[in-house]
Amino acid sequence: MGSHYxxxxxxxxxxxxxxxxxxxPIAEIADRLGRDATSIYRDIKRNRYTDKEIPELNGxxxxxxxxxxxxxxxxxxxxxxxxxxxxxxxDRLKAGWSPEQIAGRMRLERHPxxxxxxxxxxxxxxxxxxxxxxxxxxxxxxxxxxxxGYRRHQRGHIFDTQxxxxxxxxxxxxxxxxx
Numbered sequence: 001m002g003s004h005y006x007x008x009x010x011x012x013x014x015x016x017x018x019x020x021x022x023x024x025p026i027a028e029i030a031d032r033l034g035r036d037a038t039s040i041y042r043d044i045k046r047n048r049y050t051d052k053e054i055p056e057l058n059g060x061x062x063x064x065x066x067x068x069x070x071x072x073x074x075x076x077x078x079x080x081x082x083x084x085x086x087x088x089x090x091d092r093l094k095a096g097w098s099p100e101q102i103a104g105r106m107r108l109e110r111h112p113x114x115x116x117x118x119x120x121x122x123x124x125x126x127x128x129x130x131x132x133x134x135x136x137x138x139x140x141x142x143x144x145x146x147x148x149g150y151r152r153h154q155r156g157h158i159f160d161t162q163x164x165x166x167x168x169x170x171x172x173x174x175x176x177x178x179x
Contacts, residue, residue: 007069008035008043016040016111018058043069078115079123085113089120093137 008016012033020031026044030037047065051057079086092102099117106114115123124135 017062
């Protein structure tokens with residue numbers, strides 16, 4: 001996620017679909033489009049069409065991919081297009097509600113415009129949300145949530161300090177209570 005990721009355009013998605021159909025390697029598709037291969041992989045993964053009933057239709061289709069992309073953008077946009085919605089959410093967060101509780105309450109009250117808790121988190125960590133420091137209002141235990149893609153690399157090793165081989169004998173034999 002180092003360089004700024006520019007979203008693909010419909011005509012690029014059409015070419016991807018056509019070239020995938022022709023079994024062109026993704027590296028070559030990326031080359032031809034002057035894009036990073038990871039951007040192509042990401043778009044294919046996120047915007048693939050899958051149908052359990054009719055698997056023959058499965059695959060990457062330009063228009064479907066474009067629709068899925070637009071839909072995700074729209075979800076994000078809700079909070080920007082409806083400032084009153086954003087304010088209401090912000091007020092509840094300040095009052096100590098969690099995004100899960102807010103989303104649940106909106107469902108319960110059958111709000112004309114509702115958002116899921118994921119959308120609230122996603123907005124909080126989006127460019128707009130960060131600019132407004134919206135994430136400051138998230139409940140303490142969720143504030144540390146990292147944007148997508150950050151988490152994976154920092155898994156510590158559980159057996160850092162005490163390797164299994166250094167355990168006391170009694171543990172291995174389970175002679176003491178609690179082992």
